[in-house]
Amino acid sequence: MQCPKCHAPMHTYNRNGVQIEQCSGCRGIFLDYGELEALTRLEAQWSQPAPPPPPAPQAYPAAPPAPAWGAPHGGHGGHGHYGHQRHKSFGHMLFSS
């Protein structure tokens, strides 16, 4: 997109979820329909007292139960043998009697 005033290329920025086009030449800012209102709303929120802190992070959902003879780290957390990539040996096991 080119600046309607000086025809230099415009770059898109995201400010608090609002897309803003700014000219790389004259630094002018182009707002789409409704974006000025969105910025105004954001500004109003900014001047209000700080919102209550977000709720404390929930613990990850508990892993499904596993038998006590299972792997010590198996079934939860990611210390099992699955990791990011399946072990080749397990890949074969998935398809074997």
Added chain:
Amino acid sequence: MTADTDTGADAPALISALADRAKAAAHPRTPTAPCSCPSAPLADRRDATVVRHDATVAKAHAPDTDPAALTLRVTTAARLPDLLLPPLTPDTATLHDRLVTFWPYGVPVDPDDPDAAPWEAAATLLARLHRTHVPAGLPPMRGPAKAARALDRLQATLRTTPGTTAHTAARPVLDAWAALPAWARAQAPMPGPPALCHGDLHLGQLVRHPAPDGPWKLIDVDDLGAGVPAWDLARPAAWYACGLLPPDEWTRFLTAYRRAGGPAVPADGDPWTALDVPARALTVQTAARAVTKALAADRPLDEVEQALVDACARMPSVAAGLPRPPRSAPGFPD
């Protein structure tokens, strides 16, 4: 897919004969005319040799297969075409002293993309199978018998393997096996009301039919029969317990099974009251196969195989049926 050539049998002659039979079944009107369709072996294992020709698959069953039992199992598949891949014909043929059955080709799960595993479809098919009335005369599901066979092979391999290292590695597997209830070792009838079971579930037992994108169906009826339905859930359960199958995949499988009304586990609460013994048995069976293969190749166990043996080693200290309480992820206090 690549052919599974675990233990090539009396391969070339049988494969060639199977290809001819599959070709004749694929082109019944012109069985002797030359055709350009390729034939390809899909599997050549100790217990089965499978050859595909065009849309037809011919399977030579294990040498010790009982003909009457196989007919009952194949007939059951013909009667449940929504759950089990139906045979092209319920009749069996004989070739090179092997019983042969004929099936339509279905598209398997891609072995190179196990992340695409249809866990929900597998679980739903099993739940529906388990809720199906057991056909009269159908023999027992062969899961425990197959586990016992894996242990027999391990024992036989140990007898021919000198040195104490091999025996030390196998000890936990043998001990865990000995501690299983008699029914799980095929030494006693299976308990509880019998359900119609597949008997050998793994990801190689699912195909899309009609190819290429029809619904998933279960294949391989050799172990189909009446028995403890939790056995069919026990291989994924064992993989999960041993830390091999990620929790989310296990949850998807178990949740889909319960949603479909599967009777193998309680509808709510702890599933391990029902899964514990079968999952132990499948862990021991898989460990036995792994140790046998490692001994035959004179190589150490890999990480995955060691995880199975380690689980076997922990079994005797834990009474059957006692679950581990669910725990939250590291970093968060319980």
